[in-house]
Amino acid sequence: MPTSASTLPAVPMPARLTLRAHWQDRLAQGLLLASCVALALFLLAPLAMILIKSVQDKDGVFVGLQQFREYLATPALKESIWNTLWVSTSVTLIVVPLAFVYAYALTRSCMRGKGALRVIALTPILAPSLLSAISFIQWFGTQGLLKFMLGGASIYGPIGIIMSAVYATFPHALMIVLTALLLSDGRLYEVAESLRTPTWRKFFTITLPGAKYGLVSAAMVVFSYTVSDFGIPKVIGGNFNILAIDIFKQVIGQQNFNKGAVVGLILLLPVLLAFIVDWSMQGRLHAQFSARAVPYVPKRSPWFDTSMFAYCCIVSLLLLLVLGMAIYTSFIKLWPYDKSFSLRHYTYGLIDAGVISSFFNSLEMALYVALFGTIFIFGVAYLLEKTRGMPLAKSALRLLAAMPMAVPGMVLGLGYILFFNHPDNPLNGMYHTMTILVLATIVHYYTSSHLTAVTALKALDNEFEAVSASLKVPFYKTFFRVTVPVCLPAILDIGRYLFVNAMVTISAVVFLYSPTTQLAAVAILNMDEAGEVGAAAAMATLIVVSSTLVCVAYALLTRFLLTRTQQWRVAHAS
Amino acid sequence: MSLHCRPVNVSHSSPTEQTFLHVAGITKRFGKFEALREIDLDVGRGELVVFLGPSGCGKTTLLRIIAGLETQDAGTIVQDGRDVSRLPAIKRDYGIVFQSYALFPNLTIHDNVAYGLVNRRQGRKLIESRVRELLMLVGLPDSGAKYPGQMSGGQQQRIALARALATSPGLLLLDEPLSALDAIERVRLRGEIRALQQRLAVTTVMVTHDQEEALSMADRIVVMNAGRIEQVGTPREIYSAPGTPFVADFVGKINMLTAIAESGGRCRVGSLSLAIAKSGLVPGTAIRLYLRPEEIGIHANGAAPAGALPARIAKVEFLGAFCLVGLELAGDDVPVLVANVPRQVVDGAGLASGLNVRISLPPEAMRVLG
Numbered sequence: 049m050p051t052s053a054s055t056l057p058a059v060p061m062p063a064r065l066t067l068r069a070h071w072q073d074r075l076a077q078g079l080l081l082a083s084c085v086a087l088a089l090f091l092l093a094p095l096a097m098i099l100i101k102s103v104q105d106k107d108g109v110f111v112g113l114q115q116f117r118e119y120l121a122t123p124a125l126k127e128s129i130w131n132t133l134w135v136s137t138s139v140t141l142i143v144v145p146l147a148f149v150y151a152y153a154l155t156r157s158c159m160r161g162k163g164a165l166r167v168i169a170l171t172p173i174l175a176p177s178l179l180s181a182i183s184f185i186q187w188f189g190t191q192g193l194l195k196f197m198l199g200g201a202s203i204y205g206p207i208g209i210i211m212s213a214v215y216a217t218f219p220h221a222l223m224i225v226l227t228a229l230l231l232s233d234g235r236l237y238e239v240a241e242s243l244r245t246p247t248w249r250k251f252f253t254i255t256l257p258g259a260k261y262g263l264v265s266a267a268m269v270v271f272s273y274t275v276s277d278f279g280i281p282k283v284i285g286g287n288f289n290i291l292a293i294d295i296f297k298q299v300i301g302q303q304n305f306n307k308g309a310v311v312g313l314i315l316l317l318p319v320l321l322a323f324i325v326d327w328s329m330q331g332r333l334h335a336q337f338s339a340r341a342v343p344y345v346p347k348r349s350p351w352f353d354t355s356m357f358a359y360c361c362i363v364s365l366l367l368l369l370v371l372g373m374a375i376y377t378s379f380i381k382l383w384p385y386d387k388s389f390s391l392r393h394y395t396y397g398l399i400d401a402g403v404i405s406s407f408f409n410s411l412e413m414a415l416y417v418a419l420f421g422t423i424f425i426f427g428v429a430y431l432l433e434k435t436r437g438m439p440l441a442k443s444a445l446r447l448l449a450a451m452p453m454a455v456p457g458m459v460l461g462l463g464y465i466l467f468f469n470h471p472d473n474p475l476n477g478m479y480h481t482m483t484i485l486v487l488a489t490i491v492h493y494y495t496s497s498h499l500t501a502v503t504a505l506k507a508l509d510n511e512f513e514a515v516s517a518s519l520k521v522p523f524y525k526t527f528f529r530v531t532v533p534v535c536l537p538a539i540l541d542i543g544r545y546l547f548v549n550a551m552v553t554i555s556a557v558v559f560l561y562s563p564t565t566q567l568a569a570v571a572i573l574n575m576d577e578a579g580e581v582g583a584a585a586a587m588a589t590l591i592v593v594s595s596t597l598v599c600v601a602y603a604l605l606t607r608f609l610l611t612r613t614q615q616w617r618v619a620h621a622s
Numbered sequence: 623m624s625l626h627c628r629p630v631n632v633s634h635s636s637p638t639e640q641t642f643l644h645v646a647g648i649t650k651r652f653g654k655f656e657a658l659r660e661i662d663l664d665v666g667r668g669e670l671v672v673f674l675g676p677s678g679c680g681k682t683t684l685l686r687i688i689a690g691l692e693t694q695d696a697g698t699i700v701q702d703g704r705d706v707s708r709l710p711a712i713k714r715d716y717g718i719v720f721q722s723y724a725l726f727p728n729l730t731i732h733d734n735v736a737y738g739l740v741n742r743r744q745g746r747k748l749i750e751s752r753v754r755e756l757l758m759l760v761g762l763p764d765s766g767a768k769y770p771g772q773m774s775g776g777q778q779q780r781i782a783l784a785r786a787l788a789t790s791p792g793l794l795l796l797d798e799p800l801s802a803l804d805a806i807e808r809v810r811l812r813g814e815i816r817a818l819q820q821r822l823a824v825t826t827v828m829v830t831h832d833q834e835e836a837l838s839m840a841d842r843i844v845v846m847n848a849g850r851i852e853q854v855g856t857p858r859e860i861y862s863a864p865g866t867p868f869v870a871d872f873v874g875k876i877n878m879l880t881a882i883a884e885s886g887g888r889c890r891v892g893s894l895s896l897a898i899a900k901s902g903l904v905p906g907t908a909i910r911l912y913l914r915p916e917e918i919g920i921h922a923n924g925a926a927p928a929g930a931l932p933a934r935i936a937k938v939e940f941l942g943a944f945c946l947v948g949l950e951l952a953g954d955d956v957p958v959l960v961a962n963v964p965r966q967v968v969d970g971a972g973l974a975s976g977l978n979v980r981i982s983l984p985p986e987a988m989r990v991l992g
């Protein structure tokens with residue numbers, strides 16, 4: 049009689065058999081371990097240093113939670129926790145609905161100009177967050193054209209922070225919500241249609257539930273961004289205290305690293321929490337969509353399409369006004385007194401003042417980050433997804449790859465100083481070098497890029513490696529001949545993402561640069577502080593221009609690849 | 623046709639000269655779950671053996687262990703006299719075709735087929751002629767410049783086969799090679815694969831859960847269930863002499879009757895007494911009788927052989943060339959039987975539901991199991 053194998057009495061387990069390892073397996077496993085060590089060294093160790101420092105006093109004596117108690121007892125500092133939370137929550141509550149309606153218009157209406165509206169909405173990504181702060185000061189500051197609109201309130205403070213952060217986070221929220229709406233299954237709407245479901249009911253029973261996880265994810269990203277951002281409050285925050293500024297003051301102002309570590313850990317909490325919420329939602333987000341989902345095709349509806357178009361135009365116009373003001377400021381003599389055209393902010397302000405070198409530093413760093421970051425991140429994702437064995441190392445590596453998203457840039461930067469500037473660390477020669485800036489930036493932006501790589505790799509047939517083993521072709525040959533070419537669009541996407549972010553990053557690097565490796569975004573901060581608003585705007589403009597060029601080059605390259613070297617993909621589509 | 627119960631042909635013999643692949647004592651667990659338990663199997667040189675079984679019974683796992691893509695917890699595999707039990711996949715000698723084809727999408731058909739050849743540092747000319755030969759072999763001589771995305775599923779499967787055969791491996795492994803194809807293409811390709819396999823005389827192990835595919839292609843079928851081998855035999859043996867109730871149920875349609883053995887080569891089913899060929903059963907034991915639907919004879923117009931039983935036709939299900947006829951035997955506590963009758967016979971005899979007929983159940987076709 050057939051019995052289920054699992055109910056049979058257990059036979060004594062023989063000694064576990066293993067396959068003799070081939071040198072190729074050892075190579076893959078060695079690389080996997082090396083990646084683990086690298087991430088442990090450049091992510092875990094710095095974070096561990098923060099933990100250690102937070103329970104020590106200045107002289108390195110263990111004091112337990114003493115410093116936390118002191119910190120929390122200071123009223124001014126307690127206030128900045130509260131400020132951070134309410135400002136970030138406000139930004140989230142404003143941005144997510146704005147982005148949702150915008151995304152809804154892009155996916156569910158038949159309005160014109162969707163392509164252009166989408167591109168305009170994403171432009172804030174190209175600019176350092178400082179740009180929006182400068183621009184809002186120009187519009188609403190003491191000399192601002194629109195100052196009257198604030199009715200006596202000052203732009204320097206929470207209002208300015210919220211406005212600038214809304215501008216900076218809008219595209220991030222938009223992309224997430226857009227993806228969620230695009231993934232929904234058109235057949236649900238067809239069924240609803242056949243059941244004569246009214247439009248409002250379709251919205252509340254299909255659209256919103258479908259976008260639910262996307263909305264939560266967007267909210268968490270916006271919240272974390274605002275909590276961790278340091279550039280905006282530094283420029284437009286006035287005397288308004290928030291946690292990110294506190295760390296900066298402790299570390300740079302008072303050179304009190306231990307207190308800085310305490311504030312860093314407190315800053316880590318809300319971001320970590322948001323990350324956990326988001327992460328636990330991710331699984332459900334993907335489980336929701338069947339592989340055979342049919343895309344939704346919107347139908348014409350004049351009234352709806354027109355109102356959606358009007359909404360998107362207004363939002364786009366506002367976004368362009370922010371960007372435009374910064375660019376405009378860089379090309380006039382002195383706002384608002386002398387509005388004649390001039391290049392002096394570029395010539396005198398940047399070149400003659402020698403600040404232009406920080407722009408080239410940024411370019412250099414962004415190129416290194418894009419190049420080495422892409423290679424490392426894609427390589428690790430490949431080892432994780434496509435090689436066999438080492439389950440423990442792989443779990444560790446997956447965790448390490450997910451962690452950077454939960455770590456604010458300032459906390460990472462602080463960890464780097466504590467770890468690499470430590471006199472006993474043999475690696476302390478790296479401190480203040482370009483290398484450490486590149487490493488910190490790669491680690492800071494690791495998670496998103498890793499997810500892009502993993503998604504692309506998961507889309508490949510799982511048996512490529514098995515087939516090449518049966519044909520006796522080494523795995524790395526198949527990696528270069530098949531895996532990389534097929535994943536090229538995703539690889540280029542990672543490179544672009546890393547480049548653009550490296551151009552604007554500030555929070556992770558503000559503790560790590562030296563006079564010779566100062567970066568463009570840091571230079572903007574310093575020039576703004578020195579009152580050189582025109583030159584600061586000029587530098588911001590240069591960053592926007594170079595990032596735009598890279599994005600255009602990416603778009604052209606991708607199109608070229610799709611039509612020329614990747615004929616097979618076109619063939620597939622036809 | 624007379625059928626004799628043959629012993630179930632599970633081979634536990636040690637490798638002989640004719641054995642190409644010798645699998646002994648393979649056990650595999652995934653955590654607590656035992657996916658394979660003590661699998662023993664010999665595959666002869668040039669033979670096509672099919673693993674047949676329901677989903678999740680461990681067919682793929684066994685195939686992957688033979689390929690070295692999965693590691694067994696215990697057991698040995700000897701291929702062509704060489705113990706390969708602990709060799710990594712890349713050191714073994716086989717070609718493999720997956721259900722998904724796993725063709726490299728960015729390489730042309732030519733480059734796909736040549737993929738394993740290039741690595742052997744053979745001369746360019748040699749590679750070219752080998753690729754041409756293989757594409758000819760699978761009937762796609764002119765498609766070398768195309769990409770996999772430009773070909774139909776069946777064509778892609780042929781290319782995958784050509785790629786697996788390119789390096790002239792000693793063993794060919796096929797994991798559900800036809801299950802992603804539509805019905806017509808599947809039937810055509812199974813004939814082609816079989817013909818090719820016989821022409822090249824390459825030892826082949828194929829996995830399927832399609833019994834028709836197994837019956838039509840295999841030299842021998844290995845029926846698996848819940849991580850164990852139920853029976854090994856030629857398609858004919860598996861079909862007409864199932865060794866276990868599972869095999870009887872799983873391969874083809876079959877009628878099952880629960881019965882009590884009586885003396886004198888008879889048994890009791892409800893109120894009926896039936897003749898069976900098997901003797902020596904202890905009277906009073908509960909047994910199960912298995913009878914293929916096509917073995918039941920239906921006699922409509924009075925002329926019935928001795929011993930035929932009265933029955934009423936409950937329904938006739940039209941299936942094209944054949945009809946399934948549901949039969950209610952006269953008597954108490956008797957099961958409904960299903961007979962498989964050619965359409966001409968149904969039409970000729972005017973079989974229709976409600977008709978009273980007599981049916982004969984040949985004693986030699988009634989298999990006693992369990």
Ligand SMILES: Nc1ncnc2c1ncn2[C@@H]1O[C@H](COP(=O)(O)OP(=O)(O)OP(=O)(O)O)[C@@H](O)[C@H]1O
Nearest residue numbers: 652655657675676677678679680681682683684831
């Ligand atoms: N990597 C794995 N981890 C855990 N369980 C596994 C793994 N691979 C297979 N199994 C389990 O082992 C059993 C046998 O799997 P296998 O893939 O060999 O089945 P199969 O006979 O090929 O089925 P199918 O016809 O569905 O392909 C299944 O119950 C499966 O869930």
Ligand SMILES: [Mg+2]
Nearest residue numbers: 681682683829
């Ligand atoms: Mg299988």
